[in-house]
Amino acid sequence: MALWSGRFEQAVSERTQQFGASLPVDKKLYREDIAGSIAHAKMLAAQGIISEADRDAIIAGLQEVESEIESGAFAFDINDEDIHMSIEAALTEKVGDAGARLHTARSRNDQVVTDVRLYAKRRCGDLLRANLALREALLKVAQEQGDAVLPGYTHLQHAQPVLLAHHLLAYYWMFTRDYERLVAARHAADANPLGAAALAGTSYPIDRQKTADELGFSRVIPNSLDAVSDRDFILDLLYAASVSCLHLSRLCEEVVLWSSSEFGFITLSDEYSTGSSIMPQKKNPDFAELIRGKSGRVVGDLVGLMVTLKSLPLAYNKDLQEDKEPLMDAADTLEACCYIAAGMLSTMQVNADVMLRSLGEGFIAATDIADYLAKRGLPFRQAHAAAGHLVLLCEKRGIGLEDLSLDDFRGESELFDEGIYEVCRPEAIVDARTSFGGTSHQAVAVQMEEARARMEEDRSRCAVNEGNVTED
Ligand code: ARG
Numbered sequence: 001m002a003l004w005s006g007r008f009e010q011a012v013s014e015r016t017q018q019f020g021a022s023l024p025v026d027k028k029l030y031r032e033d034i035a036g037s038i039a040h041a042k043m044l045a046a047q048g049i050i051s052e053a054d055r056d057a058i059i060a061g062l063q064e065v066e067s068e069i070e071s072g073a074f075a076f077d078i079n080d081e082d083i084h085m086s087i088e089a090a091l092t093e094k095v096g097d098a099g100a101r102l103h104t105a106r107s108r109n110d111q112v113v114t115d116v117r118l119y120a121k122r123r124c125g126d127l128l129r130a131n132l133a134l135r136e137a138l139l140k141v142a143q144e145q146g147d148a149v150l151p152g153y154t155h156l157q158h159a160q161p162v163l164l165a166h167h168l169l170a171y172y173w174m175f176t177r178d179y180e181r182l183v184a185a186r187h188a189a190d191a192n193p194l195g196a197a198a199l200a201g202t203s204y205p206i207d208r209q210k211t212a213d214e215l216g217f218s219r220v221i222p223n224s225l226d227a228v229s230d231r232d233f234i235l236d237l238l239y240a241a242s243v244s245c246l247h248l249s250r251l252c253e254e255v256v257l258w259s260s261s262e263f264g265f266i267t268l269s270d271e272y273s274t275g276s277s278i279m280p281q282k283k284n285p286d287f288a289e290l291i292r293g294k295s296g297r298v299v300g301d302l303v304g305l306m307v308t309l310k311s312l313p314l315a316y317n318k319d320l321q322e323d324k325e326p327l328m329d330a331a332d333t334l335e336a337c338c339y340i341a342a343g344m345l346s347t348m349q350v351n352a353d354v355m356l357r358s359l360g361e362g363f364i365a366a367t368d369i370a371d372y373l374a375k376r377g378l379p380f381r382q383a384h385a386a387a388g389h390l391v392l393l394c395e396k397r398g399i400g401l402e403d404l405s406l407d408d409f410r411g412e413s414e415l416f417d418e419g420i421y422e423v424c425r426p427e428a429i430v431d432a433r434t435s436f437g438g439t440s441h442q443a444v445a446v447q448m449e450e451a452r453a454r455m456e457e458d459r460s461r462c463a464v465n466e467g468n469v470t471e472d
Contacts, residue, residue, distance in 0.1 A: 003085055017079060022321050026083040027076060028328060030069045032118035033083050033111070034062045036194060037091075039214035040106055047205050050101050057098035061091045082321075083115075084108050105206050107198035109228040109316040114194045116323065118215060120237055123331035124186035127241070128462045130338035131179045132455070135172055137342035139451060141350070142168040146441070149426050150265060150355035151364055158362030161426040164350065165448070166439040172451055174247040179458055181240035188236040192217035193227035199315035200224055229315045231305070231323050238302035241330040245295035248337050252288040255344065259285045264354045269347035272340075287344055291337045298333050301326035356426065363391045365401045365424040368432065372423050376415040386412045 005011070012020070038059055045055035065087055068074040080086040085108075092099030142165035152162035192212035195202070201224040208220045221227040258265035268285055276282035305326045308319055366387045373383035389412055394401055402424040409416035422428055431440045437447065 002079070002081060003089060017081070020081065020318075021078050022082045022324065023076060023078055023080060023086060025324050025328070026112075026115075027069075027086070029083050029115040029119055029324075030066065030087065032115040032122075033087055034066050035118065035215060036111060036114045036211075037062055037087070037102060039211045040194060041102055042214060043207055043210045044101075044104060044204075046210060047207055049104060049204050049206070050098075054098040054101055057095040058091065058102050061095040061099060062087070064094060065090050082108070082112075084111050105197060105202040105204035106194070107196075107228075109198050110193050110196040110224075112320075113228060113230070114192070114215070116231075116327070117189045117191065117193065117217070117233065120189035120233060120327060121186055121216075123327075123335075124182050124189065124237065125462075126335055127182050127244075127331060127338075128179060128186075128458075130335045131175055131182065131244070132459060132462060134338040134342045135175050135179075135455060135458075137345045138168050138172045138175070139448075139455065141345055141348075142172070142448065142451075145350045145352065146444075148350055148352035148355055149359065149430055151359055151362065152439070158359075158364050160367055160433075160439075161359055161364050161429050162439040163430055163441070163444050164352075164355065166444050168345075169444070169447055169451060171247065171251050175244065176451075176454055176458070178240060178244040178247060181243060182237070183461070185233070185237040185240045187218075188233040190218045191233075192220045193230075196221065196224035196227035199228055225315045229312070229320075231309055231320060234323055234327050235302065235305060235309070238298070238305060238326060238330050241334045242295075242299045242302045244334055245298040245337065248341055249292040249295035251341065252292040255288040255348075256285050256292070259288075259348075263358070265351055265358075267349040267351060268344065269349070271347055272344040287340055291341055294333050294337055298330045301330040359426045360400050360402070363394065363401050364426065365429060366391055368423050368429050369401065369420065371432075372420060373413055373415050378413065378415060 002011075011017075041050065041055045041058040041062075044050040045052050050058075065074065068090075074090070076086055080089055088099065088102060091102065145164045145168075148164035149161050150164055150167065151158040152160050152167070192208060192215065194211045194215070195206050195208035212218075212220050221230070255266065255268070257263055259268050268283070268288075270283075272285075272287050273283045274286040276284065305323060308322045312319055369390065370380065370383040370387040373386055374380040378386070390401060390404060390409070393408065394404065402421065406416065406418065406420075409420055423432075431442070434440045434442055436443060
């Protein structure tokens with residue numbers, strides 16, 4: 001019979017027991033559960049609610065349970081329902097009455113959400129580190145491939161040439177914002193619910209600040225009902241993870257496109273490719289596809305939990321037990337995706353010659369031809385029309401803008417001279433865009449410096465988190 005079985009005459013059926021148990025999932029919270037119980041026991045003793053001898057017995061017993069779980073010797077029993085019951089039962093078996101006093105002034109309702117908050121904080125730390133690894137890889141490739149130029153696209157049509165470094169840095173900044181969202185999610189989790197008890201607080205003279213300090217929470221949740229009912233800190237994490245996965249899916253979609261025969265801009269290393277069991281020539285970008293695909297499940301984790309929480313009355317409802325799987329799944333998935341993407345990017349070969357060649361296939365100089373005329377006094381709309389006519393001419397002849405003769409250019413406008421050929425060169429087009437945040441070498445060098453500085457800053461913030469010093 002369960003620890004709560006006093007008022008029952010019959011046990012639930014085996015099927016029901018299996019259905020209601022969260023142990024297979026929440027056993028991953030054992031470290032947090034033990035830390036929470038030790039903090040609680042210390043506080044109870046400091047407040048004179050249990051004796052110091054009981055506290056010491058509880059702590060020693062919990063430490064023993066922890067090493068048994070870590071070594072694999074601990075026998076989990078589904079009949080214990082969840083990790084809280086498993087640990088408490090094992091403790092009581094070891095230390096008797098002292099163990100049975102641990103649950104004074106506490107409920108599983110505040111216990112579970114304490115565990116989940118500690119877990120969420122820990123996983124945010126893991127995700128921040130994974131985010132940094134991914135951003136480091138993007139910076140490295142951007143640095144190494146500083147001169148590669150590729151078509152920039154709008155509507156997946158050639159638009160204007162850009163530096164590959166610029167293109168990759170665009171992703172760098174997306175992931176930098178993801179870092180910020182994860183920091184915010186970590187802050188949301190960083191509040192102590194312990195001491196809310198079942199829902200209404202307790203008549204024992206507890207000290208909630210003491211358990212907060214002991215567990216490294218930066219603040220205490222001021223409302224006991226909110227403390228046991230709130231799961232929006234998990235939604236914050238899931239949202240941050242979802243956005244990051246969306247960013248990864250966009251990056252990976254480009255990796256898939258760029259590694260196709262049609263593009264050929266990059267060649268993935270063998271380490272990050274797979275073959276086909278039937279087509280011997282195939283080299284598939286499986287891992288990029290899988291990251292793209294996994295973004296779906298993380299968004300699913302977010303939406304799933306939102307729907308679970310919708311319309312739930314206060315305070316604890318068993319529905320809330322469904323909070324752990326999406327949290328754990330999203331954290332595991334995003335963490336793995338970041339490291340795989342980082343490895344894939346840092347080992348891929350960039351085919352700069354193919355990128356450059358592809359620039360000749362469109363009419364990527366058209367904007368600069370229009371700008372050339374506008375800078376010589378023609379109103380931009382007329383300059384745009386003139387460049388458009390030249391594109392049409394090229395299309396009819398099956399040539400590129402750079403293949404037109406000077407007479408062709410001058411047929412459209414007297415303002416053209418020999419200088420137009422330099423204007424059409426992809427590298428010149430790129431380097432003309434010197435505006436802040438633009439794609440010229442000069443502007444990208446400035447951007448790179450800012451990106452590096454931000455990287456260093458975030459690295460030290462991450463180290464601070466590791467030491468469990470919380471941020472404002
Ligand atoms: N296993 C439960 C969960 O994960 C722990 C809290 C149970 N509380 C209760 N009143 N049944 O949510």
